[in-house]
Amino acid sequence: MTISTGTNRAPGTAKTSEQPESAEAAMLPSATPVQLVDPNGTHTPHADYPLPDGGSLLAAYRKLVVGRRINDQANALVRQGRMAVYPSSHGQEACQVAAAVVLDRQDWLFPTYRDTVAVITRGVDPMEVLTLLRGDWHSGYDPLEHKVATQATPLATQLLHAVGVAHAAKLKGEDTVVLALCGDGATSEGDFHEALNFAAVFHVPVVFLIQNNEYAISVPLKSQTVAPSLAHKAIGYGMPGERVDGNDLAALLSVLGKAVTRARDGGGPTLVEAHTYRMQAHTNADDPSRYRSQDDVEKWIPKDPLSRMRTYLRELAVLDDDGEARIAAAAEEMAASLRNGLNTDPVVNPEDLFNFVFTEKTSQLREQADLLRGELSREESSEEVTP
Amino acid sequence: MTDTTERVIDAAAELPDAPQAGELNEPGQAEARIAGPVTFAKALNAALADAMEADSSVVMFGEDVGALGGVFRITDGLTARFGTSRCFDTPLAEAGIMGMAVGMAMNGIRPVVEMQFDAFAYPAFEQVVSHVAKMPNRTKGKVKLPIVIRIPYAGGIGGVEHHCDSSESYYAHTPGLTVLAPATVRDAYTMLREAISYPDPVVFLEPKKLYWSKEVLDLAELRETFEASTAAPSIGRAVVARAGTDATLVAYGPSVPTAMAAAAAAAEEGRSLEVIDVRSIVPFDDETVCASVRKTGRAVVIAEAPGFASVASEIVARIQERCFHSLAAPVRRVTGFDVPYPSPKLEHFFLPSVDRILDTVDELQWEDQA
Numbered sequence: 001m002t003i004s005t006g007t008n009r010a011p012g013t014a015k016t017s018e019q020p021e022s023a024e025a026a027m028l029p030s031a032t033p034v035q036l037v038d039p040n041g042t043h044t045p046h047a048d049y050p051l052p053d054g055g056s057l058l059a060a061y062r063k064l065v066v067g068r069r070i071n072d073q074a075n076a077l078v079r080q081g082r083m084a085v086y087p088s089s090h091g092q093e094a095c096q097v098a099a100a101v102v103l104d105r106q107d108w109l110f111p112t113y114r115d116t117v118a119v120i121t122r123g124v125d126p127m128e129v130l131t132l133l134r135g136d137w138h139s140g141y142d143p144l145e146h147k148v149a150t151q152a153t154p155l156a157t158q159l160l161h162a163v164g165v166a167h168a169a170k171l172k173g174e175d176t177v178v179l180a181l182c183g184d185g186a187t188s189e190g191d192f193h194e195a196l197n198f199a200a201v202f203h204v205p206v207v208f209l210i211q212n213n214e215y216a217i218s219v220p221l222k223s224q225t226v227a228p229s230l231a232h233k234a235i236g237y238g239m240p241g242e243r244v245d246g247n248d249l250a251a252l253l254s255v256l257g258k259a260v261t262r263a264r265d266g267g268g269p270t271l272v273e274a275h276t277y278r279m280q281a282h283t284n285a286d287d288p289s290r291y292r293s294q295d296d297v298e299k300w301i302p303k304d305p306l307s308r309m310r311t312y313l314r315e316l317a318v319l320d321d322d323g324e325a326r327i328a329a330a331a332e333e334m335a336a337s338l339r340n341g342l343n344t345d346p347v348v349n350p351e352d353l354f355n356f357v358f359t360e361k362t363s364q365l366r367e368q369a370d371l372l373r374g375e376l377s378r379e380e381s382s383e384e385v386t387p
Numbered sequence: 388m389t390d391t392t393e394r395v396i397d398a399a400a401e402l403p404d405a406p407q408a409g410e411l412n413e414p415g416q417a418e419a420r421i422a423g424p425v426t427f428a429k430a431l432n433a434a435l436a437d438a439m440e441a442d443s444s445v446v447m448f449g450e451d452v453g454a455l456g457g458v459f460r461i462t463d464g465l466t467a468r469f470g471t472s473r474c475f476d477t478p479l480a481e482a483g484i485m486g487m488a489v490g491m492a493m494n495g496i497r498p499v500v501e502m503q504f505d506a507f508a509y510p511a512f513e514q515v516v517s518h519v520a521k522m523p524n525r526t527k528g529k530v531k532l533p534i535v536i537r538i539p540y541a542g543g544i545g546g547v548e549h550h551c552d553s554s555e556s557y558y559a560h561t562p563g564l565t566v567l568a569p570a571t572v573r574d575a576y577t578m579l580r581e582a583i584s585y586p587d588p589v590v591f592l593e594p595k596k597l598y599w600s601k602e603v604l605d606l607a608e609l610r611e612t613f614e615a616s617t618a619a620p621s622i623g624r625a626v627v628a629r630a631g632t633d634a635t636l637v638a639y640g641p642s643v644p645t646a647m648a649a650a651a652a653a654a655e656e657g658r659s660l661e662v663i664d665v666r667s668i669v670p671f672d673d674e675t676v677c678a679s680v681r682k683t684g685r686a687v688v689i690a691e692a693p694g695f696a697s698v699a700s701e702i703v704a705r706i707q708e709r710c711f712h713s714l715a716a717p718v719r720r721v722t723g724f725d726v727p728y729p730s731p732k733l734e735h736f737f738l739p740s741v742d743r744i745l746d747t748v749d750e751l752q753w754e755d756q757a
Binding site for chain 2: 108137138139142143144145149150154157159160161162163164165166167168169171172174176190191194195197198201352355356357358359362363364
């Protein structure tokens, strides 16, 4: 392996269509979240962000519908006791789909526990993805094979791993961009700060996407931060920040696409804040009625990412009844495959407890594996003699 | 028995002076093919340089490791020799250093990070415990993390607060971490090389008070022996540092020289103590420790860390479980007291001393006491 001997480049400034008056201005997010298709399904032009073409939007919309179906099916499977837990991303599917779609094959995705739809959209086998939430093992897929990190449950720790992958890619001269997801609660963690600072200082190709869904379990954003916006934090690290309508698939594709291109071209990291809403409970263990009203939740229903994109694509005439039927069929096919996969009992191997702690088992682990093996064989033999 | 006051050894007086500028060899300078006095610090420095020379995926980073060469000069000359891509300073952020190392290891780099001081590593603790230790397990071995976490460790240097913690129990208690604590200059070189070549994450504890201790050896020969794979592996293997027949002193890292001094003093009094240098805390070498205890029938475990819920406690438990019928006396510990690491003027009261070890050995139910 060859590691380049180049020095770190100075932090760059954002390349916008208009020349900014200062580096500071280039780093500040737009005054309001970037929006390209409003909740009525109408195109709202933006000077800096072009609207993706109809074909790209249709392809992404298809994944959006499938993503919604994954959420609904997974929730049902938790109720049926087929999964241990499912943190739903219902209402946030546009963020998830866009995060996966803007990346090339050689790029890396760093998801959180709520980003199952993003991981599946990236192409990982859904059953391998749901291994974690079913409870058979912590990660069911090979991160190196898919360039998708394990779904992180501690907050913000994965952002530093994303910086490390990007830094290694830079040292090795790889054409790799890393997109790292986190929520609004994670921005209060020290690792969030350290990750953004490292990314800017080492000028690495990372795009940080905060899905600001207004709640960190029960704590609302106003109790999390008093910053003008989460995207404003970017300027403190010396990188551009941008705000985007997190329920607008078109705007997300455009804003994230630009940040990915900028990172790929050597322009360094970007912080993007997507304004969205967690329509459902944090997980099945949560009771959202204790901390927010149903009225507040219902205010977000008209902003739904699916309905507005559907309206826009129907207006554009790239989506018709036949197309919708095909997309619905694909979503049903996904749901059926999840049901089929999860309705079988998982097969776990008790020996696996000891198999992956170290590359080579220590003598202590060999003894403990023998102990468990002995217990299990005695259980089996006692079952045999029981009438 | 001699008066114990005669045995008092001032730990601070044993410490040689830190090197002056230029005393460490210049980077890239070929070591003479003759054995000479080499410091523990120089051996570590040579191990880093040789590992970086042998494998271009080895990258060293941390706080002040670049131009300064680390506050203990262990990375002296590496940036000049290998460039800022291979040995570089980071912002002052231990979680950042540790978390970035995880990602770099995921993408084909072998990171070696320096944590500057034991107690300064605590901000990185979540990254170490939740990710460094668990990532290979979470991914069923698909993601290996060949990271070495170098930690200048433990006391005896007159450091003020937060500079002298013995933190090995935190790491040893975390499944997935290999924890090493060399005590000799030879081990400093070979164990660091081994750690850097190891497929799993290693917490590499460098006893600060031994940095300027010296041994006569030939670094070029050590390098050739290591690279020809003819060196005996040290991870998971304890060694008999001094042979004896009457009792076993089990020690690691900074406590090994103290145990050796105690054994030397005991020999003058006609008592033959065997000293086991554990070297590898995880994996732990039950075989070598138990073989010694079965032979001698008595054991004292020595460590600087507070004794409660410690590695020393674990070693005692393992000996009791495995060697109970060979024991002539309860297995005892000589450890730091269960107090925060004390200020410089107080640390000699805290640290396991030759006297305290010998007094404890004296209490091991000898026949002349019956």
